[in-house]
Amino acid sequence: MSETHAQTVGFVRGQMLPPAPPPVGQSGPIRWIRENLVSNWFNAILTVVSLFVIWWLLSSILPWTLNGIWNAGSLAECREIRDARGLESAACWAVINERWLQMLFGFYPIDARLLATLFYSEQLAAAGGVEAIFGAGADSTARIEFVAQMRADLGNTIVFFFGYWRPLLALALLVVAVAPVLYGNLPRKMLWFSLVYLFVAFFLLWGGSVWLPILTAAGFAASFFLARAVSALSGALLGLLAGILFFLLFFFDPLGLVGLDLGLFPVLPHLRAVLDAAVPLGLSFIPSDDFGGFMLAIIIGTSGIVLSLPLGIALALGRQSDMFIINKSSIIFIEVIRGVPLIVWLFTASLLLNYFLPPGTTFDLLLRVIIMVTLFASAYLAEVIRGGLAALPKGQYEAADSLGLDYWKAMRLIILPQALKISIPGIVNTFIGLFKDTTLVVFIGLRDPLGLTNAIRATGEWNGIYWELYIFVGLLFFIFCFFMSRYSLYLERKLQTDRR
Amino acid sequence: MAAMSAPPREAFRLSQLLYDARYRSLTIQVIASILIMLLLVELVNNTVTNLAALGKDISFGFLWTTAGYDINQQIIPFTSQDTHARAALVGILNTLVVAVLGCILATIIGVLVGVLRLSKNWLVSRLMGVYVEAMRNTPLLIWILIVFAVMTEATPQPREFREGGSASMILWDSVAISNRGVYIPRPVWGEGSGLVVAVFLLSVIGIFFLRAYARRRQEATGDQLPVLWMSLGLFFLPALLAFFALGRPIGLELPELGGFNFTGGIQVRNSFIALWLALSLYTSAFIAENVRGGILAISKGQTEASFALGLRPNRTMQLVILPQALRVIIPPLISQYLNLTKNSSLAIAVGYMDVRSTLGGITINQTGRELEGMLLLGIFYLITSLIISSFMNLYNSNVKLKER
Numbered sequence: 001m002s003e004t005h006a007q008t009v010g011f012v013r014g015q016m017l018p019p020a021p022p023p024v025g026q027s028g029p030i031r032w033i034r035e036n037l038v039s040n041w042f043n044a045i046l047t048v049v050s051l052f053v054i055w056w057l058l059s060s061i062l063p064w065t066l067n068g069i070w071n072a073g074s075l076a077e078c079r080e081i082r083d084a085r086g087l088e089s090a091a092c093w094a095v096i097n098e099r100w101l102q103m104l105f106g107f108y109p110i111d112a113r114l115l116a117t118l119f120y121s122e123q124l125a126a127a128g129g130v131e132a133i134f135g136a137g138a139d140s141t142a143r144i145e146f147v148a149q150m151r152a153d154l155g156n157t158i159v160f161f162f163g164y165w166r167p168l169l170a171l172a173l174l175v176v177a178v179a180p181v182l183y184g185n186l187p188r189k190m191l192w193f194s195l196v197y198l199f200v201a202f203f204l205l206w207g208g209s210v211w212l213p214i215l216t217a218a219g220f221a222a223s224f225f226l227a228r229a230v231s232a233l234s235g236a237l238l239g240l241l242a243g244i245l246f247f248l249l250f251f252f253d254p255l256g257l258v259g260l261d262l263g264l265f266p267v268l269p270h271l272r273a274v275l276d277a278a279v280p281l282g283l284s285f286i287p288s289d290d291f292g293g294f295m296l297a298i299i300i301g302t303s304g305i306v307l308s309l310p311l312g313i314a315l316a317l318g319r320q321s322d323m324f325i326i327n328k329s330s331i332i333f334i335e336v337i338r339g340v341p342l343i344v345w346l347f348t349a350s351l352l353l354n355y356f357l358p359p360g361t362t363f364d365l366l367l368r369v370i371i372m373v374t375l376f377a378s379a380y381l382a383e384v385i386r387g388g389l390a391a392l393p394k395g396q397y398e399a400a401d402s403l404g405l406d407y408w409k410a411m412r413l414i415i416l417p418q419a420l421k422i423s424i425p426g427i428v429n430t431f432i433g434l435f436k437d438t439t440l441v442v443f444i445g446l447r448d449p450l451g452l453t454n455a456i457r458a459t460g461e462w463n464g465i466y467w468e469l470y471i472f473v474g475l476l477f478f479i480f481c482f483f484m485s486r487y488s489l490y491l492e493r494k495l496q497t498d499r500r
Numbered sequence: 501m502a503a504m505s506a507p508p509r510e511a512f513r514l515s516q517l518l519y520d521a522r523y524r525s526l527t528i529q530v531i532a533s534i535l536i537m538l539l540l541v542e543l544v545n546n547t548v549t550n551l552a553a554l555g556k557d558i559s560f561g562f563l564w565t566t567a568g569y570d571i572n573q574q575i576i577p578f579t580s581q582d583t584h585a586r587a588a589l590v591g592i593l594n595t596l597v598v599a600v601l602g603c604i605l606a607t608i609i610g611v612l613v614g615v616l617r618l619s620k621n622w623l624v625s626r627l628m629g630v631y632v633e634a635m636r637n638t639p640l641l642i643w644i645l646i647v648f649a650v651m652t653e654a655t656p657q658p659r660e661f662r663e664g665g666s667a668s669m670i671l672w673d674s675v676a677i678s679n680r681g682v683y684i685p686r687p688v689w690g691e692g693s694g695l696v697v698a699v700f701l702l703s704v705i706g707i708f709f710l711r712a713y714a715r716r717r718q719e720a721t722g723d724q725l726p727v728l729w730m731s732l733g734l735f736f737l738p739a740l741l742a743f744f745a746l747g748r749p750i751g752l753e754l755p756e757l758g759g760f761n762f763t764g765g766i767q768v769r770n771s772f773i774a775l776w777l778a779l780s781l782y783t784s785a786f787i788a789e790n791v792r793g794g795i796l797a798i799s800k801g802q803t804e805a806s807f808a809l810g811l812r813p814n815r816t817m818q819l820v821i822l823p824q825a826l827r828v829i830i831p832p833l834i835s836q837y838l839n840l841t842k843n844s845s846l847a848i849a850v851g852y853m854d855v856r857s858t859l860g861g862i863t864i865n866q867t868g869r870e871l872e873g874m875l876l877l878g879i880f881y882l883i884t885s886l887i888i889s890s891f892m893n894l895y896n897s898n899v900k901l902k903e904r
Contacts, residue, residue: 036622043621050623237518325529329536339885340878341842343856348878351870355550356543436639443848450641466649474638481637 060089068093068468074461095462096472101156101164102456103472106292106447109284110163112147118162120150166283167295170204173197174302182487184494198306205291205299207283211275215268216251223247288366292447294476300366301435301480304373308434309427311374312381313420317411319382320389330382337379342437345372350444369441377434384430388423389415421495428488432481439477449473547871560876562867563588569862571853573769584863591858592880598776598854599841605780606840607833610787617792628788635785640843643782648774648850655679658761674754682768683755690749700739707731771852775844783840787833794829795821827899834892838885845881855880 024030038044068091072078078092096103113134116124123146127133133146151159161168177197180190199213223243231239253265291299318330337345349368357363392415400410420427442451453469456462517527551557563585570580575593578586617628635643658678661669669676676683714725743750755765798821806820847854848861856877864873 036620039620043619046616046619046621046624050621050627053627054623323525323529323532325533325536329532335886336878336882339882341845341856341881343845343848344860344874344877344881347860348874351864352874355547355871358546359549359553432637436637439639439641440846442641450639450645453645464653466646466653470642470646470649474642477639477642478634478637482633485633485637 063087064089064091067091070094070097073098075463075465076461091468092465093468095456095465095468097156099452099456100472101160102293103449103452103469104160104293105164105167105295106452107290108164108167108292108295109286109290110147110151110159111165112143112150112163114165115154115159115163116146116150119154119158123150123153166204166207170201171298173200173204174298203283206286206288208285209272209276209280209282211272211281215272215275219247219250219268223250288364291366293452294449294473296366296441296446296448297435297438297477298480300370300373300438300441303370304377304434304438305431307370307374308377308381311378312385313416315378315382316385316389319386334379334382337376338383342373342376342440343443345376346440346444348372365444365446369444369446373434373437376437377430380430380433381427384423384426385419387426388419388421391422392418424488424491424495428484428491432484435481435484436477449476551871556868558872559869560872562863562869562872565867567863568866571858573772573853584859584867587863588855588859588876591853591855594852594858595841595844595847595854595856598772598779598847598852599837599844602776602779602783602840602844603837605776606783606787606836609780609784610836611791612788613784614788614791614795617788618795632785632788635782636789640778640782641846641849643778644774644846644849647778648770651770651774652679658757661757661762669755674752676755676757676762676765678762679770680761680767681770682773683762683765684768685752685754686764686766688751688753690751692746693749695746696739696742696749699742703734703738707734710734769852771847771850774850775847775852779840779843779846783836783843786836786839790829790832790836793832794825797828798824830899831892831896834888834895838888841884841888842881 021027025034037047067082067085067087067089069078069081070093072081072092072094075092075095078090078094082090082092113130116133117130124130124133127142127146133143151163174197176190177194180186180188181194196217199217203210203213223246226246227239227243229239230242231237233239249265250267315330315334318326319334321327321330346369349372350365353363353368354361396414396418397410400414405413439448439450442448442454447455450473453473456469457465517523564583566580567582567584567587568580569587571578571587571590571594573594574590575597576586576590578590613628613631616624617632619625619628655677656679658676658680661676661678674685710730711727714727714730718724753764755762755767757763802820802824803816806816811819844854845856847857851857859880860873860877864870867873
């Protein structure tokens with residue numbers, strides 16, 4: 001048949017037709033709408049409903065936001081302006097405009113002396129010079145009046161950049177310190193700065209003598225290098241012991257426990273006294289009570305994240321361990337911490353910790369909170385990482401063993417890199433949770449952004465305002481958490497070695 | 501050959517405790533337990549010293565003394581003359597109420613959002629994505645405070661509900677949303693209402709038997725009964741028949757405006773509404789992600805295989821996808837319930853009287869028994885968590901893939 005057919009065809013096209021565009025209904029936006037919005041009647045209804053929801057949301061939010069009033073002294077004034085303009089609804093952004101510095105930094109003192117010398121020198125000279133104003137102590141009336149006048153004259157932006165240069169510099173350096181950890185293609189040498197940053201940040205935020213952070217860092221470094229030097233000479237065990245001994249003598253008073261008081265240990269305060277007397281350098285000391293606002297959330301969140309990761313890994317390994325006591329104590333610790341809400345732990349830290357510490361010990365509340373948040377997050381991290389460890393095929397463990405690696409080498413080189421990679425989403429979720437949970441510190445009397453919100457709402461001028469403040473605080477948290485979750489997606493993709 | 505079989509016995513050397521893997525774990529454990537012991541001894545010692553210095557002792561006798569404070573939401577009767585133990589119990593019940601209701605609402609919203617987020621409809625899936633991201637990336641506390649502020653500041657005062665006022669009740673004048681709380685009708689149990697409830701419970705049990713019978717019948721004969729319609733009928737009809745046959749024994753007491761406030765009905769406090777809604781909305785975003793993940797975890801081949809077997813789409817969902825997806829969804833779902841229960845301690849932000857506010861708050865302040873109060877509070881939460889997670893373990897072991 002086919003042969004006869006071939007002969008009956010009189011003409012066969014000798015060249016290809018140029019490709020034609022698909023029909024109008026099968027391409028471009030029309031096809032997209034047809035496939036994604038109205039593929040069947042149910043989908044069409046959903047589309048209509050969601051269009052209505054979007055319209056309803058935008059029509060109530062957008063005019064309110066965009067017509068917002070930025071300059072007013074109180075909520076009543078805001079409403080007057082709104083009525084005068086004939087608007088139905090308008091956000092009163094004036095409260096943010098007036099208080100954003102407070103929401104960011106709480107009652108952290110500004111560097112008034114720097115501001116005055118830089119931007120207010122004429123008035124400073126007129127008032128009698130630097131010493132007349134700033135020499136008399138922080139509580140002098142002249143100084144308080146001068147600073148209040150200066151803040152009002154300079155405006156929030158200049159105060160933000162120059163009055164709060166210490167926390168801002170700490171934040172900027174944090175970005176530099178975190179960058180090599182987050183992005184692997186930066187030079188590895190920068191990791192050294194990440195280590196040093198801990199001490200730099202402490203010095204910038206709390207101030208005080210420059211020698212305390214330097215000596216502390218030196219003590220850590222010296223213990224480490226001593227341990228390395230001794231273990232090169234006479235074995236790992238002796239090295240470790242030497243390191244620990246040096247560390248104890250430097251920071252603590254181990255002989256005091258057995259009743260020997262040579263007056264020589266710990267070494268740190270003696271060295272510090274000598275250095276302070278010789279080269280007095282430092283910034284004004286700021287107690288933790290003055291910390292507040294979003295800065296507090298960042299400080300607690302960052303320290304919690306940095307400290308809880310190693311602890312969480314250790315707990316996860318402890319829970320996987322086949323040593324009875326290590327295993328059981330890890331399990332008890334993890335389950336007890338996870339079984340009780342963070343608020344209860346925070347109250348424990350603020351109410352009960354004094355019972356558990358030696359009599360007469362006082363303990364900074366902020367430090368207590370950081371420790372509690374760290375312990376809390378580490379228990380959750382331990383469970384996440386345990387999931388990663390359990391998900392690894394047993395062959396990986398056996399392969400590491402058969403290569404002759406000891407436990408720590410096997411963990412460090414084979415197991416943990418893979419287990420941590422598997423658990424990245426969970427780890428980042430825990431970090432996000434930790435960061436969000438920093439808002440709970442308001443209940444034990446720290447001035448976190450929500451606590452300041454309540455304080456602002458309690459003032460006469462801004463009584464009755466809520467959306468604007470909560471949106472501001474919520475956006476701040478959203479930006480940070482959203483960045484973290486996007487980063488975890490990026491990391492997952494980057495570390496995905498299979499299915500390339 | 502026999503001469504070679506016994507290896508020379510090595511004498512035990514002290515260094516083996518460190519360098520021999522057989523003994524090293526023993527050394528580590530001994531050192532660890534000594535350190536843990538030392539830490540515990542130090543803690544207990546410090547506590548005893550500090551308590552002695554303050555002239556306090558450890559005693560739980562305060563539980564049986566008069567509480568002397570009122571609790572504004574009570575499941576069981578409570579007056580200020582009752583004991584601290586009863587106050588704690590009222591608090592525990594309040595915690596459980598908000599936790600259970602929160603779990604129910606969070607599951608409903610979460611499943612809906614999770615399924616809609618997978619919808620092929622571009623607009624809907626984006627909208628749900630925005631919802632999930634907004635909820636997940638902002639602190640729960642903000643949501644609680646926002647809902648509470650809206651409930652107290654943006655709702656009308658009770659006097660607005662008067663004739664000529666600007667507000668009106670909703671749902672045929674049965675529910676009033678005011679800044680003092682939401683007023684809902686209270687059921688009035690009349691003569692014979694027990695019988696209606698009994699009929700209803702019986703018909704619910706009947707549904708289970710019906711389903712079992714339908715399955716057996718289908719396996720035996722291949723015929724399918726319209727189980728859904730029969731169940732629905734069984735659910736509503738007998739109870740409704742009994743209700744009308746007995747002369748409508750269950751009535752509703754509607755809230756009415758009297759004086760400056762509503763009387764009658766049940767007052768649901770703003771603190772409860774704020775906590776409940778915020779907890780549910782917040783947790784629903786996490787549940788939505790779990791649901792989405794669970795459905796996505798079932799490979800496309802399963803759907804295709806079941807289509808190839810000739811199953812319709814809804815039977816595919818019901819018989820193939822859901823049973824497998826549930827195995828992935830339910831464990832994280834239960835841990836979300838656990839989180840919700842623990843997060844209900846944020847009641848402190850709106851003054852809802854949960855167990856932390858009664859036992860861990862006012863009782864501690866009045867009696868000065870921080871140590872005992874916090875201990876009991878911690879134990880309550882710990883037991884609750886352990887119970888919930890043991891359910892999870894039970895479920896996990898039930899649905900675990902039976903591998904060879």
